[in-house]
Amino acid sequence: MVSKSWLTKVTTNVYAIGSFAALAGIMFGFDIGSNSGVILTWQYREYFNNPSDLLQGGINGALSAGCFVGALFAGFPADRYSRKYTLMGASVLFVIGSVFQAASNGVPLLCVGRVLNGLSVGVTSMVVPLYQSEIAPKEIRGRIVAVQQWSITWGIMLSFWIQYGAQYSSGDSYTAAFRIPWAIQAVPAILLLAGMWAFPFSPRWLADQGRMEEAIKVLADIHGGGDINHERVQMEIQEIEAVIKFDREQASHRYADILKPQYAYRASLGICLQIWQQLTGMNIIMFYVVLLFEQAGIGSDQEATLVSAGVNYVVNVVMTVPAILWVDKWGRRNTMIFGALAMSLFLWVVGGLMSQGRWYQEEGSDRWMLEIGSTARANGMVACVYLFVASFATTWGPLGWIYPAEIFPLRIRAIAVSLSTSANWLFNWVLNFVVPMLMQRIRFGLYMLFAGFNFLMACHVFLAYPETKGFTLEEMDIVFEQNPRKKLDRAFVEAEMARRSGINDHRPPDADSTEKTENIV
Ligand code: BGC
Numbered sequence: 119m120v121s122k123s124w125l126t127k128v129t130t131n132v133y134a135i136g137s138f139a140a141l142a143g144i145m146f147g148f149d150i151g152s153n154s155g156v157i158l159t160w161q162y163r164e165y166f167n168n169p170s171d172l173l174q175g176g177i178n179g180a181l182s183a184g185c186f187v188g189a190l191f192a193g194f195p196a197d198r199y200s201r202k203y204t205l206m207g208a209s210v211l212f213v214i215g216s217v218f219q220a221a222s223n224g225v226p227l228l229c230v231g232r233v234l235n236g237l238s239v240g241v242t243s244m245v246v247p248l249y250q251s252e253i254a255p256k257e258i259r260g261r262i263v264a265v266q267q268w269s270i271t272w273g274i275m276l277s278f279w280i281q282y283g284a285q286y287s288s289g290d291s292y293t294a295a296f297r298i299p300w301a302i303q304a305v306p307a308i309l310l311l312a313g314m315w316a317f318p319f320s321p322r323w324l325a326d327q328g329r330m331e332e333a334i335k336v337l338a339d340i341h342g343g344g345d346i347n348h349e350r351v352q353m354e355i356q357e358i359e360a361v362i363k364f365d366r367e368q369a370s371h372r373y374a375d376i377l378k379p380q381y382a383y384r385a386s387l388g389i390c391l392q393i394w395q396q397l398t399g400m401n402i403i404m405f406y407v408v409l410l411f412e413q414a415g416i417g418s419d420q421e422a423t424l425v426s427a428g429v430n431y432v433v434n435v436v437m438t439v440p441a442i443l444w445v446d447k448w449g450r451r452n453t454m455i456f457g458a459l460a461m462s463l464f465l466w467v468v469g470g471l472m473s474q475g476r477w478y479q480e481e482g483s484d485r486w487m488l489e490i491g492s493t494a495r496a497n498g499m500v501a502c503v504y505l506f507v508a509s510f511a512t513t514w515g516p517l518g519w520i521y522p523a524e525i526f527p528l529r530i531r532a533i534a535v536s537l538s539t540s541a542n543w544l545f546n547w548v549l550n551f552v553v554p555m556l557m558q559r560i561r562f563g564l565y566m567l568f569a570g571f572n573f574l575m576a577c578h579v580f581l582a583y584p585e586t587k588g589f590t591l592e593e594m595d596i597v598f599e600q601n602p603r604k605k606l607d608r609a610f611v612e613a614e615m616a617r618r619s620g621i622n623d624h625r626p627p628d629a630d631s632t633e634k635t636e637n638i639v
Contacts (some may be wrong), residue, residue, distance in 0.1 A: 124343070129316045130339040131406020136262035138317060141310045142205065142242035142271040144213050147215035147273015148303035149181060150404060151241045151431075155281035158408065161295035162287075166225055171223065175551060179246045180229045182547035185243070185541050192241040193373075193536035201249040201320045206244060209311035212238035216304035220297045231300075238307070244539040247523035248532060252320040255341055256590045260445040264516035268438045271511065274404060275431035277303070282424065289515060322591070325358045326528055333358070357592040358528075360619030363531045376530045376537075385530075387583060388538035394575040395518030396545035398461055399435075399568030400510045402553050403430055403503060409557065410503075414472065414488045415494055426500060430507050437511035449587045450521055454579045457513020462572035464506035469565030469609055471499045477561060486558050518542065524586055525594050590615075 128134045157161050157174060169177060188208070195204040213236030222228040246266045254262040286420045287294035318340065324333035334346055334355055344346030365372075376385055403410070407427040417423035477491040482557045523531075524537040556564045578603060584602040586594065589611060596614050600606055 125316065126339075129246065129318065130344075132219050132254055132258070132262065133338050135149050135253050135317050135340065138264040138313055139205065139246050139249050141306045141313075142208070142239075143266040143269025144273035144276070144306040144388075145209075145235075145303065146239050146243055147270040147275070148277045148299075148306075148453065148550055149185070149235055149273075150401075151271070151274045151277025151281070152181075152299065152303070155278055156296045156299055159285045159287070159295050161292045165293055165296070166228070169225065176227060177225065177229060177232065178552075179547060180232040181236040182550055184233040184238075185240035186543040188237035188240020189244045189539040189543050190240070190536055191552060192244045192539075193533035195241075196245050196248060196532040196536075197326075198321075201245050201252070202314060204245050204377075205249065205313055208238040208241040208245070209307040209314070211235075212307035213304045213311070217298055218302035220304075226580050228328055235303075236247060240540070240543060243519075243542075245537050247519040248535050249320050251523040252322040252522075253318070253336075253589065254406055256588055258446055258448070259524060260516070260520050260587060261442050262305045263520040264438065264442045264445055267516040267519055268435070268442060271431070271434040271438050271515070273306075278428055282428065287582070290452055308472060311432045316406075318414055319391055321354075322358060322528055323597055325362055330355075330359070344390050354590070357590060357615065357619055361592045364618075365527070373533050376534055380531050380598070381526070381530055381534070384525055385534045385537060388525060388534055390578065391521055391583070392538045392542035393545050394458075394571070394578070395514050396542055396549060397568065397571040397575065398458070398510055398514050399508070399565070399571070400515070401546060401549050402564070402568065403507055404434075405550065406553055407503070407555065407622045409554065411500075413486070413557065414475070414496070416490075416500060430504065432528060433504050433507045434511045434515075435562050437508040438515060441516040445516060445520065446573060450517060451579060451583055451585045453513045454517050454521075454583070455576045457509050457517070457571045458579065460509040460574035461514070462504045462569045462576070464509065465565045465569035465572065467502045468499055468506070469562045469569065471495050472562035472565065473475045484558075485628065488561075518535070521583070521586065526572075527595060528591070531591075592619075 122130070157178070163169075192204060192208075195207065199207075211234050215231045215236075215238060218227055218231030218234065220231075222231060222411050247263050250262045250266060251259050263498065273361055277299060280302060281295075282297045284298045287298075305480040318336045321336040321340070324330075324336060334351070337344040337351050338344055341354065342351035345351065375381055405432050408423060411417060411423045411427050412420075417426050441453075466509070472490070474495060475488045477486055477488055479485065480487050490499065508565060522535055524533040553564070556567075560567065580603070582602055584597050584600065585606065586597060588608065589597050589606075593611050593615050596618075597606060
């Protein structure tokens with residue numbers, strides 16, 4: 119056996135492939151982070167002539183609007199030019215956008231930069247989970263996609279603390295307070311662009327393009343240690359070929375298939391899941407925690423408020439790790455139901471504690487402020503905010519990306535993931551606008567409202583979302599034909615899949631736990 123070079127070892131290792139593509143998550147996180155930090159600094163306000171609330175809303179909106187459009191249209195290049203090249207193209211956009219932002223001499227150039235960055239993040243947020251789920255073996259698919267969520271959390275945290283450090287710039291170089299964070303964000307994009315060429319195309323995309331030999335080689339490299347005859351590789355090839363043959367015979371209108379009732383329903387599940395992910399209320403904290411803590415008088419001064427707020431971003435990073443380790447064990451349904459109930463509870467308590475304080479309107483402005491009244495209440499509130507973030511990080515953060523990327527058949531996968539991802543960005547954009555207003559209008563009621571959303575999403579998942587852990591992407595059609603609340607018998611699904619694809623051999627030994635499958639990657 120020929121020994122592999124270190125580069126080949128890296129570029130054929132599923133963990134390395136999934137993690138490298140996840141660099142795009144850091145770009146995503148930087149983008150989210152830049153909506154909240156830099157714009158609060160005096161340096162930004164002074165240089166950009168104190169943008170009015172409306173103009174600032176537009177500047178923020180330029181980013182999420184770009185994300186929405188990028189995600190919506192990414193399905194086409196992902197199918198036509200490959201997941202890999204689409205990611206590389208998006209990295210180029212991101213680098214250009216970051217240069218425009220870092221060099222901006224006024225609002226117009228800043229907005230152009232933000233739109234470009236937004237377009238790029240829209241594209242990558244859709245393509246990365248798609249690519250990851252198509253290269254991952256079924257037993258660790260959740261884990262591999264969760265790595266992208268982890269990168270997002272790293273991006274948000276890094277951007278917060280980079281901004282925190284850069285805000286001390288003053289004197290002649292005071293614009294460094296925003297130029298540095300905007301320039302640094304190009305780094306992951308440059309790395310992604312420079313390194314992605316070495317990683318393989320998605321084997322499922324290759325097969326769909328009729329490039330079966332290359333697809334087999336990639337599958338052998340990543341799942342069979344280079345051996346085409348490996349039992350698992352053979353089984354995957356047969357399943358993929360059967361599905362593609364079926365698609366070619368039955369499905370004449372590729373994208374229009376999404377309108378067929380069974381797929382339209384599934385697409386609605388993907389779209390709702392992404393909308394629910396935004397309605398968890400996580401971005402109230404990610405974008406506005408500083409405002410929330412300020413409103414509630416948390417921290418003795420601005421510095422202390424910022425640090426208490428910054429801890430959230432650290433909790434977010436740390437608590438995504440359990441999901442990476444165990445989401446494939448816990449299953450998708452349980453994790454989502456448990457996460458939504460926990461978030462509902464913590465938000466309810468935050469709202470409840472806030473309702474107990476004394477609300478007053480700040481002199482000179484109409485801003486509602488809160489005198490929380492007791493240290494115990496203040497500590498309880500901060501603790502519940504952290505617990506809420508922790509619950510999101512381990513559950514809906516990763517699941518929001520894992521589930522939609524794994525439930526669609528190949529011919530509509532890219533377009534369906536596009537739709538669901540753009541729904542996420544649409545709601546992200548809407549919340550960006552309405553949350554600050556609701557913080558003033560319904561005050562503590564905001565947290566209770568989102569507690570209610572979380573409860574509803576737990577019910578929706580319980581009623582409608584089947585468990586998908588441990589099934590191959592090709593088996594999802596069978597999974598979605600069953601009662602979503604029934605625990606599926608794996609042997610039944612496998613037998614049914616074998617019958618439909620005309621496969622008679624028996625399958626490789628099934629691996630229920632991630633540990634047992636370590637040796638396949
Ligand atoms: C969500 C973002 C959120 C982030 C927080 C992502 O999965 O889509 O809207 O800001 O998680 O970690």
